[in-house]
Structure formats: structure tokens, C-alpha cells
Amino acid sequence: LSLIDQPWTSCAEHSATVVSRNQLAAGVIKALFTDLSQFEAEGFAAFQSRWQELDVLQGQPVWVEMDGKSVRASALGVDDSGGLLVEIDGQRRSITSGEVSVRAVN
Numbered sequence: 001l002s003l004i005d006q007p008w009t010s011c012a013e014h015s016a017t018v019v020s021r022n023q024l025a026a027g028v029i030k031a032l033f034t035d036l037s038q039f040e041a042e043g044f045a046a047f048q049s050r051w052q053e054l055d056v057l058q059g060q061p062v063w064v065e066m067d068g069k070s071v072r073a074s075a076l077g078v079d080d081s082g083g084l085l086v087e088i089d090g091q092r093r094s095i096t097s098g099e100v101s102v103r104a105v106n
């Protein structure tokens with residue numbers, strides 16, 4: 001665990017009851033199936049407001065790694081297509097690349 005360089009948690013820290021990995025996997029699969037069906041019908045826009053409510057990086061300084069370069073930015077949430085909204089050098093951008101890594105600035 002000393003090799004993990006970012007905040008982490010465990011299920012045991014958030015539950016008074018022990019849940020088996022099979023129960024946990026079944027619950028995740030059931031929720032995922034429901035959400036994927038909704039996503040297929042409505043797109044990401046159906047999830048955007050909930051994402052914004054839970055987004056711990058929104059309004060925080062972050063490092064965005066793109067094309068092998070680290071750029072300091074401010075996280076602004078996500079757009080209705082799921083793109084990461086950031087402000088870099090005073091300009092608002094939507095990042096949709098699968099090769100983007102975002103880390104909070106320490």
C-alpha cells in the first residue's frame with residue numbers, strides 16, 4: 001500500500017457489515033447494467049448533473065497529462081458529452097482523449 005501515490009479507501013472502512021466479493025460484484029454488475037441501458041437510450045447528458053454533484057475535483061487545480069506533457073489546469077466538471085472541462089491559461093477546453101490522466105495538484 002505504500003506504493004499507492006494517491007488517496008485510497010476500502011469497502012471495510014465504509015460499511016458496518018461485511019459484504020462478500022460475490023455480493024459486491026453482483027451489485028456492481030446490476031447497477032452497471034441499469035446505467036448502461038439508460039446511457040444507451042439517453043447518452044451521457046442523463047448522468048451529467050449527478051456527476052457534477054459528486055465531482056471532487058471540480059474547481060480544484062489539477063495536472064492534465066496530454067501527449068506526454070503535464071499542464072496545470074483548473075477542473076471545471078464535465079460537459080454534456082462527458083468531456084472533461086478544464087481551464088488552461090485562461091481558456092476553457094473540453095478534453096475527450098482516452099490518454100488523459102488527471103491528478104490533483106499537491
